Amino acid sequence: MENKSGVIYYRKKRNLLFFFYFFLGIVHGQCVPTFTDSVLYNPVCSFQWVTHPSGGQLRINLSPLTFNNTYTFTTVGESSEDTFLALYNSSGVLLASNDDASDCIKCKQSTIQFNSQAFYSGAYVIISKSGCLDLNNVIMRFNAINNYDPPPKIIEPEIPFYPCKSKSVYLKSSAIVLPAKPWSSSDPSLATVDPETGEVKFLKEGIVKIKLRGNLNCETIKTYNIINIPQTSVITHD
Known part of the structure; x- marks a missing residue:
């Protein structure tokens, strides 16, 4: 009887474990809560x-x-x-x-x-x-x-991006009216931006995001990859 009860207990335990892990599988697959x-x-x-x-x-x-x-x-x-x-x-x-x-x-x-x-x-x-x-x-x-109230777009200079360390570019906005000091840089050690004029100075290699805050506090972001500073540089952007 002890062996049989042991078998029965083992089967019950095995079945409980099966349903437990099966339930976990369902929860995992459905991604709840x-x-x-x-x-x-x-x-x-x-x-x-x-x-x-x-x-x-x-x-x-x-x-x-x-x-x-x-x-x-x-x-x-x-x-x-x-x-x-x-x-x-x-x-x-x-x-x-x-x-x-x-x-x-x-x-x-x-x-x-x-x-x-x-x-x-x-x-x-x-x-x-x-x-x-x-x-x-x-x-x-x-x-x-x-699609109703889009923020302004960042307009880049007509000249290609070939700035040196001491050279800067002026980014503009498609919006005529902007909030006060709409421009910001995600990493001023890589690139600084004048918060009022949009003048950007690329300082050293790296990836930096230039942000333009528009209407309703929405932000337009452009990502720039700065290469080969302080020599003549190539700036790629998204």
């Missing part, structure tokens, strides 16, 4: 992105939205994993979804675009990943694009 943005999120920039530890799913509440404006949410270029996007109305009815973006060849990122005229406030977007290595700290990256 869902993280909900604590602030009602209305994209106000032309391009902006948010990074959240999400548990594999991220719910973005959309309220208020600008009437008859086109919004785009996309993970293309932001995520290397398989993603899925879904748009719901305030009643939880699925309005649109996308798994693999049609304009992204052989990739598994997703894009969804919608016009706010089609529904009232209370809609939300859910972004999910198929693979979750750490359910407690999964980072979701995406772009939210608002």
Whole structure:
């Protein structure tokens, strides 16, 4: 009887372990729990992105939205994993979804675009990943694009970028009116920028981001790769 009971106990333990790991597999595959943005999120920039530890799913509440404006949410270029996007109305009815973006060849990122005229406030977007290595700290990256009120563009000089260490270039903005001191550099040791005039001085090799703050505090960013300072340099940019 002891051997039989031992066998029965072993089988029960084995079955419990099986269901335990099977359940973990389900949870892992579905990427739960869902993280909900604590602030009602209305994209106000032309391009902006948010990074959240999400548990594999991220719910973005959309309220208020600008009437008859086109919004785009996309993970293309932001995520290397398989993603899925879904748009719901305030009643939880699925309005649109996308798994693999049609304009992204052989990739598994997703894009969804919608016009706010089609529904009232209370809609939300859910972004999910198929693979979750750490359910407690999964980072979701995406772009939210608002076509209604884009920020200004950074206009570069007409001359090619061949500055020396002591030479500078003047970047301009497509906007006529800007906030006070709209220009900034991500690393002043590599490149300085006059916060008012947009005069950039490249100081040494490295990668630096020049930022232009526009309307609604949105930022336009250009990345510059500085090569061969202090000799005549080649500046490449995105």
